[in-house]
Structure formats: C-alpha cells, structure tokens
Amino acid sequence: MPVVSSKGKAMPESPIRKLAPFAEKAVKDGKHIFHLNIGQPDIKTPIEALNAVRNHKLEVLAYSHSAGFESFRIKLAAYYAKHDITISSDDILVTTGGSEALIFTMGSITDPGDEIIVPEPFYANYYSFSTQSNVKVVPVISTIDDGFALPPIKDFEKLITPKTKAILICNPGNPTGYLYSKEEIQQLSELAIKYDLFLISDEVYREFVYDNSEHYSILQERALNDHAIVVDSVSKRYSMCGARIGCIVSKNKSVMETAMKFAQARLSPPTFAQIASEAALEAPDTYYIETVAKYKERRDTLVEGLRQIPGVKVATPQGAFYCIAELPISNADHFAKWLLDEFHVDRQTVMVAPASGFYSSPNEGINQVRIAYVLNRRDLKKAVHILKLALEKYKEQEAIVSVQSDVIL
Missing domain, CATH: 3.90.1150.10 (Aspartate Aminotransferase, domain 1)
Structure with a gap:
C-alpha cells in the first residue's frame, strides 16, 4: 500500500x-x-465590505494581479500611514490570508533545516507552516508568572546558530494577548541587526490594544528596513475570517521579489474577497x-x-x-x-x-x-x-x- x-x-x-x-x-x-x-x-463585518460584494458590476470573475489589486494595495499603504508606518504599495503583496503570507515568507527566507526562533507559547499554525517549509522552530519560553512578557534578550542570543534565519513574534500575541512594548521591539531590532537576521512580526491584532496602550510596529524601526517583514490580515480587524485575505509588508526588495514568485505560482488572491477587503478600509474609525x-x-x-x-x-x-x-x-x-x-x-x-x-x-x-x-x-x-x-x-x-x-x- x-x-x-x-x-x-x-x-x-x-x-x-x-x-x-x-x-x-x-x-x-x-x-x-x-x-x-x-x-x-x-x-x-463592516457594511461597506458586504455592500461592495452585493453591488458589484462584474460580468467575468477574472484573475487579479498576483500581488493583489493595485487599488487595494494603495489604500493599504494609506492605512499603514495612519499608524505611522511609511511604506508604498510596492512594499505590499496581497495573500490568501495571513497564513499564506507566513508560508510565503518562510519559503522566501529559509532553506530546509534552517531555524526560526519563536517566543512560546505561539500561534499553533506557526509549527504547521514551519513543518511545511522544512524549517525548525526554536522556542524561547515566556511564562505566565510575568504575563508572557518578552524573554530576556540573552535567552534569544544563546539560541542563535549559523542556521538561524529569523525571529518570529506575534504582536499583540495569540494565544497570550501580550503586547510588546516599544522598548522590547527595539531590543529585538538591535538583535536582528547585530546577527543579520530577519525579524518577522505577525500584526493581525494591531487595533486590539487596551488600557491606553499603543501598538508599536517593527516597521516603525527605520534601521530595520532590510530585516523587517510584517504579516497582516483582515480576518480579525474587520471580522472577515472567511475572506481569507492577508498580506506581506516589507521594504526588503529581494524578499518581496522572491515572495512574488510564490504568489505567481498560486496565480492570484480571490477576487470577491479583495473587493470586500478594499471596501472594508472605508469603514469609519x-x-x-x-x-x-x-x-x-x-x-x-x-x-x-x-x-x-x-x-x-x-x-x-x-x-x-x-x-x-x-x-x-x-x-x-x-x-x-x-x-x-x-x-x-x-x-x-x-x-x-x-x-x-x-x-x-x-x-x-x-x-x-x-x-x-x-x-x-x-x-x-x-x-x-x-x-x-x-x-x-x-x-x-x-x-x-x-x-x-x-x-x-
């Protein structure tokens, strides 16, 4: 058999x-x-997103560009600008959910047997994506006793080997709900630059912060431009889990050009879901x-x-x-x-x-x-x-x- x-x-x-x-x-x-x-x-879900699909004028449900609608990426760049993140539409690649964004990222920056350091507990599918990509997840443990705060940088540093390609965080975190501070992000940024690593940040919960806290993105660290890769999604932000629309955001041109080859291989993200996601950006504050x-x-x-x-x-x-x-x-x-x-x-x-x-x-x-x-x-x-x-x-x-x-x- x-x-x-x-x-x-x-x-x-x-x-x-x-x-x-x-x-x-x-x-x-x-x-x-x-x-x-x-x-x-x-x-x-925002009524703007639902109405955009209900009122569409399409007569042919055609492929989109492999990077996603240009109009959508331009609006996404404007969305990020509101969060003090300066990027262009060329720095964005639309994916079929945040999951595909992370799979494309791993495929673009790692070879079989390479390692990615991840604070744990972490979103369970990170382990699934790494298995698909033949990448080893190297955990650094955070604890409930300190609220799952970022482990000491020395704990990361001692895990770095010649096989280490990246550090991956989720900010705010799934499953912990921990929000990394600006200082913690800066510590990770310095480490990534020191050892020439990528810093990947899953920021799909960016808006969901409490108690007058503020989210600080790795994309706000300008010295990190060649190292920073953000994974994003509309799933939680707009209560559109079924749309399966996400994106990769990075100023590293080599990463984006490589990710585009993966995007071309799957042809394009879904058209109706992009229509809904682009319209969701028009939802009021x-x-x-x-x-x-x-x-x-x-x-x-x-x-x-x-x-x-x-x-x-x-x-x-x-x-x-x-x-x-x-x-x-x-x-x-x-x-x-x-x-x-x-x-x-x-x-x-x-x-x-x-x-x-x-x-x-x-x-x-x-x-x-x-x-x-x-x-x-x-x-x-x-x-x-x-x-x-x-x-x-x-x-x-x-x-x-x-x-x-x-x-x-």
Whole structure:
C-alpha cells in the first residue's frame, strides 16, 4: 500500500480544531456549547465590505494581479500611514490570508533545516507552516508568572546558530494577548541587526490594544528596513475570517521579489474577497473604537470571573482577544474532551483549546488552556460559571482516581 509522506505524518493537529468531533457529538446529544476555543469574532463585518460584494458590476470573475489589486494595495499603504508606518504599495503583496503570507515568507527566507526562533507559547499554525517549509522552530519560553512578557534578550542570543534565519513574534500575541512594548521591539531590532537576521512580526491584532496602550510596529524601526517583514490580515480587524485575505509588508526588495514568485505560482488572491477587503478600509474609525471597547469589556469580564475560581491563574492580556489560563488540573487535553463528552450544566458546556498545542517544548502548558473572549458578556459569565462547576467536579474525580491508584500500589 502507498504511504503518506514523513512531512505529512509530522504535521501537527490543530489544538483549536482537533476537538471538533467531540463538539459535534455533544451537539448531537443535545448540548449547547459556549465556544471559547476559537478566535471567530461575533462582531459584524463592516457594511461597506458586504455592500461592495452585493453591488458589484462584474460580468467575468477574472484573475487579479498576483500581488493583489493595485487599488487595494494603495489604500493599504494609506492605512499603514495612519499608524505611522511609511511604506508604498510596492512594499505590499496581497495573500490568501495571513497564513499564506507566513508560508510565503518562510519559503522566501529559509532553506530546509534552517531555524526560526519563536517566543512560546505561539500561534499553533506557526509549527504547521514551519513543518511545511522544512524549517525548525526554536522556542524561547515566556511564562505566565510575568504575563508572557518578552524573554530576556540573552535567552534569544544563546539560541542563535549559523542556521538561524529569523525571529518570529506575534504582536499583540495569540494565544497570550501580550503586547510588546516599544522598548522590547527595539531590543529585538538591535538583535536582528547585530546577527543579520530577519525579524518577522505577525500584526493581525494591531487595533486590539487596551488600557491606553499603543501598538508599536517593527516597521516603525527605520534601521530595520532590510530585516523587517510584517504579516497582516483582515480576518480579525474587520471580522472577515472567511475572506481569507492577508498580506506581506516589507521594504526588503529581494524578499518581496522572491515572495512574488510564490504568489505567481498560486496565480492570484480571490477576487470577491479583495473587493470586500478594499471596501472594508472605508469603514469609519468608530468601527474600531466600538469594537475595541466591546473586547475590553469582555476581557475584564472574563479575567475577573476566572480569578474568582480557586486555583486558576491568568495573566491580564493587553491586546488581541485571547488569554492563557492555568487550571488546577493535571491534563488540560483530557479536561477539554471531558467537558464536551461527559459534563454539562442544564445541557450546556464549554469548549476550550488546550494550551499544550501552542508550545513546541515537551511538557509545557499541559495544565493550561487558551480562551478566546469572542462571546458577549452574558455568555462569557455563563461560560465561566460552567467552567467553575466543571473544575470542581473534575478535581473530585481526579482525587478519586489518585486514591484508587495509591490503593493499587
């Protein structure tokens, strides 16, 4: 019998989606699930984007330029200018989601066996993309005790080898919600220049920052022009996850010329999705202001509720709409399955993402979960209440199993 590739076998399961069969069974069993496992916003997509598709005049759904609509890239450059990022439309390549942007980036700057240093926990698909690209992810661990702040620069420096090609960060972070400060970005910039590395920044949550904080992009570091590559997307910014439109942004001409060859190989990004994404840029500033205000309220509701549960530890996220919570259990993977398969409160239960899938280091995050606060505050309160009751019952069962094991021993 023919066999699949070793690369295929090495591809990790999504910690976010691997529990889908358990969720489907729970629904068939008549349970309602509060989804805290996936970053699918319930915020309405800008009406400007939807109307642009509804009112289109196209008679032929043709290919676009491989780099994306020029008109879209010009408007994107204007968008970045509002954030003190000076680039031209030629510095932008439109991709099929931020995922393709990162895959193109890895393909453009690495050879098989090269290494990319990534603070962990990190977005789980980074590991998938690196596997596709035959690149080794080298983790540098951040901890919940200091809010998942940037690890000391010396921790990065000691991991640099002749195979190291880049440092990759997510700012604000998925899954931690950590927002890197200007000083932290500058430290990374100096390191990238010192060792002639690329600094890749996933900035898809740029707008989602709280408590009067400000996002600082690597593209604002002018000395970093030849080293900086930004991955971006409309998915979260405009609640357009299904559009699958993202982009690579860099002033490094060699990188952009190389990425264009990957873009040409896949022909072009989707036309209707570009139409919608270009129109979304016309959304008024109030769209961002109202959306960020909602997420801040949800964050506060979630964090306050979690901190009232005995034994739960959570760092307050300063950006994005995720947090990592450490639970008073031994195995979050088992707990997440148990929530769907065996537990409910009045036919209601909760779905979370086990955080071990956001680490590449063995045995890290095994008692942590990632929670996405993309539900309204009423549902978040219900979900936290269910989680509290679930933990009480689960810990009782763990204690019974532990006693039985001691008796057997």
